[in-house]
Amino acid sequence: MSATPEPFARRTAIVLVVVGTLLALAAILLNGFSDVLSRQLGSLPAADEKHGAGYYALRQLVDRTGGGGSLVVDPDDLAAMPELAVLTPAIDTQPEQVARLVHAREAHAAAAEEEDAEESGDFPTLIVLPKWHVAALPLQPNRVQRVGLLSSEKVAALVPAKAVDTTYGATQEMRSAPGWKLRPFLAPRYLSAVTGKTLVPVLRDQDGAAVLARIGRTNTYVLSDPDLLNNAALKHPQNAQAAIALLAALDPKYPGAAVFDASLHYGPGDRNLVKLLFTPPFLAATLAMIAAAVLAGLATAVRFGPVLRERRAVALGKAALIDNIAALTRLSGRTLSAGARYADITREGLVRTMDLPRDLDEAGVLERLDRLGDRPAPYSQIDHRLRTARTEAELVAAARQLHAWKDALA
Structure with missing residues (x-):
């Protein structure tokens, strides 16, 4: 009966195992870092967006007028920068x-202020609120279309x-509040304004609602209408000049300078076990465990023979009983004496099987058995070798000849 063929070649099985392991590891990593990937591979921060609702033009304008215009991802770094920081939250940004x-x-x-460090700056902050729902135009990169206005309640929560x-x-005419001299902007078609008890208007509409407001006595400002500073607005030279003048008015110590926040877009995401294992300081331990697992797998794949298991002190079964008897005989030094006894038992069995006369002597029995065949040798020679064997190897060889003689006879 032939053995069952293996369904895959050894090389194919190895490739399947390796590829499956890599795919499983990739699935685990993608699941653990899904929030980070969605932030990195999704939409860009508003300060990097080149469509009409983005602020790439403002950042380039600040940079080319010598104001820096760097994009800061780390919130701790942004908090420590004394120049004007421009925050551009999206509608789904958490107010916290x-x-x-x-x-x-x-x-x-x-x-x-407590350290009286005048050169450190006032750390002003400008929050530019979102206004429009926009949708990307198919097959037209950096182009979007306005879908509708955002919920005023969600915008106010920011x-x-x-x-x-x-x-x-x-559209209404905008004018600066007393004490502020800002260059005029081209007013958009729909103007967004904010009102609140703690908001102090800096730029307001005809009804007195603030388009640009200061929060209390802090250096934090809120621009309610992004259509004054976004890419679509800065296509007009008047708005570009007014934007630079506005940034300079909000931060007199660093006039025209600004940094742009990206931390509200590139948030840290949720913590989970996968991130813990594959980020420092635990990344080294994870890589060491993976290497140990790979080496253990290779050692298992190339080992010789089955795994050795602990045997019983006294084995079970007829074969084990015979092995034990042979071991005891060998230990007692009586192995060679078994040859004569084995020859006697075999000869007596043949006499009964062949129905030979009972009164025949030993020579007569050997003569009768020699007549029956001489393969691999006459019976008398094999009998003599069994009785005169001097080593265990000679005894085993004679016993095998006797077994072959009996098979030839049958």
């Missing part, structure tokens, strides 16, 4: 993230102040 970043900058400003409302109205 905005408030945490603003409060961190206010804490740095308070610490600098302002780190109490009792804030946002409103949308038709």
